[in-house]
Structures are given as structure tokens and as C-alpha cells.
Amino acid sequence: MASTTSKVLAGCGVGCLLVVIMGVGAGFMGYRWVKDTTETAEEAGRIGRELEETYGPARAFVPAPGPGVPSDRMEVFLAVRDALTESREELASAVRGLASAAEDGGVASGFRVAGAGVSLAPRTLAFVSARNQALLDAGMGVGEYCWIYWFTYEAWLGHPADDSELHDFMEEHNSEHGSVQIHVDGGMEPERITWQLRRDITAMLHNLENALAADPDQADLLEAVTAELVELDADPGRVPWQDGLPEAFAVGLAPYRERLEATYSSATNPFELRELE
Numbered sequence: 001m002a003s004t005t006s007k008v009l010a011g012c013g014v015g016c017l018l019v020v021i022m023g024v025g026a027g028f029m030g031y032r033w034v035k036d037t038t039e040t041a042e043e044a045g046r047i048g049r050e051l052e053e054t055y056g057p058a059r060a061f062v063p064a065p066g067p068g069v070p071s072d073r074m075e076v077f078l079a080v081r082d083a084l085t086e087s088r089e090e091l092a093s094a095v096r097g098l099a100s101a102a103e104d105g106g107v108a109s110g111f112r113v114a115g116a117g118v119s120l121a122p123r124t125l126a127f128v129s130a131r132n133q134a135l136l137d138a139g140m141g142v143g144e145y146c147w148i149y150w151f152t153y154e155a156w157l158g159h160p161a162d163d164s165e166l167h168d169f170m171e172e173h174n175s176e177h178g179s180v181q182i183h184v185d186g187g188m189e190p191e192r193i194t195w196q197l198r199r200d201i202t203a204m205l206h207n208l209e210n211a212l213a214a215d216p217d218q219a220d221l222l223e224a225v226t227a228e229l230v231e232l233d234a235d236p237g238r239v240p241w242q243d244g245l246p247e248a249f250a251v252g253l254a255p256y257r258e259r260l261e262a263t264y265s266s267a268t269n270p271f272e273l274r275e276l277e
Helices: 027-055 071-083 085-101 106-138 142-156 165-176 190-213 216-234 254-262
Strands: 009-011 018-020
Touching: 027 106, 027 142, 071 085, 071 106, 071 142, 071 254, 085 106, 085 165, 106 142, 142 190, 142 254, 190 216
Parallel strands: none
Antiparallel strands: 009 018
16 A cells, blocks of 8 residues: 555646546446546547637637627626536635545544545536536637636726645645645646636737727727737736726626625636637
């Protein structure tokens, strides 16, 4: 059996799938878990490919050249968020289950954490699959969804890109319990999440800059976007509009504040924009 002093939650090839590295035989239950999880991953990947074929890669999305988010697209976004309520709550419950399993520390706690980690994997994949299906049903691509998620939750409402109950729990747990260490790899590290968001949103800001440049009536918005791109180029660690959304871009968002906050979860935030690789 692998050392009980270290339990590692690691990301595998699909990018968001979490598995517990344990030196034990899989047995029938292990076989069923792998089979079911693989099938869920394949379905999520299939829908993801259909989304990309229909709407193009996320970074190719061109935001509407104006302030705020067009009301009809905001309603579509919120409909997708509402459709994910059950799946989001199930994933949040699995994330919080890790903290509950690790409360006492020690070897027994390590096995409870391992079991909780196993339940996290299929719920993560189910969440990504549900998101992709909801987007497909609603007529929205991953790029537009990513843009509105960042624009509203992070740039406007101020939730950090790496906001994560999972990572907060791991940081606290690992500092208090040296015998059982928990880690997440495979693209789920806070730095990696922030890097991916910066990469994709910066590309979309360049697309927006080009769209605004074609409209002489949008000079103020163009200036704000160009200034932010200069800041991003000068500071590789900067997240787009990390100091807050410029007022010129926040027009029309206030009526949606309550509905947006009601569908935000720090437990699921790290998984919200994941794509299967």
C-alpha cells in the first residue's frame, strides 16, 4: 500500500478529472467507478467538441462592442446558470465533503479524504457535462459564457479569479496536519486557473478592441480597453481589470446583481470554466 502519510489528489489527462492516488487494487467497485467516470468524461468531451464546432474556440469570441452585456445575452447566461443549480450544488457538496472528512487529521482521516476525493471526480465531470449541454441547449458558446462569467462575477462583482473553497481548505489543512497532505494538480492549481483566464480574456479584449475601433462613437470604450491591454502587456501577473470594471462598461448591470450573486459559488468557481483537454 502507498504511504499513508501522503494522499495526493491529482489531475489526469482530461484536465478537470480528480483522482486519488492509492496503492490498492481497484476491484469491482473500482472498475465501475472508472467505467462510469470515463463514460461521463467522454460525453462531456463530445458535447464540448460540438460547442467548438458550432461557435469556435473560446478565445475567438468577439464581445459586443458596447457597455455592459446585451440584455438578451445576459438572460441566456442567467438561464444557463439556473439550469446548473442542481449540478452546482452537488459539486459544492462534494468539495465541502473533503473538509468534513479531514476534520480530525491522522491516518483514518486520510482514508476518509481519499473517499471524498473519489466522489469529487464524477461530480466534477458531471458538472462540466451539464454546463456544456446547457450551453448547447441555450445557444451560447463557451467563449461568450466565459466572457460574461468573468465580466460580471470577477471584473464587476469583485470575486477573485482564483476564489476557491477547495484550495482554501487544502492550504489550511496542509499547514495544520503534516502527516496527511492533500494536493490538486493537472491544471487545477490557482495559478493555472488565473493564467488560463488571463490568456482567454486578454484574447477577447483584443477582439473587442478591433470591434470598437470600427465605431467612432465608441472612442471612450476603446480607450479603456486599449489602456487595459497596455497594463496587461506590462504586467504578466495581472488579471484583466483586476482593479474593477470601468464605469463606462458597467452600464445596465445593476438590475442583474441579485440574480448573479445568487448563482455564484466559491466552491465551484475553479471548475466553472474548465474545458476537457
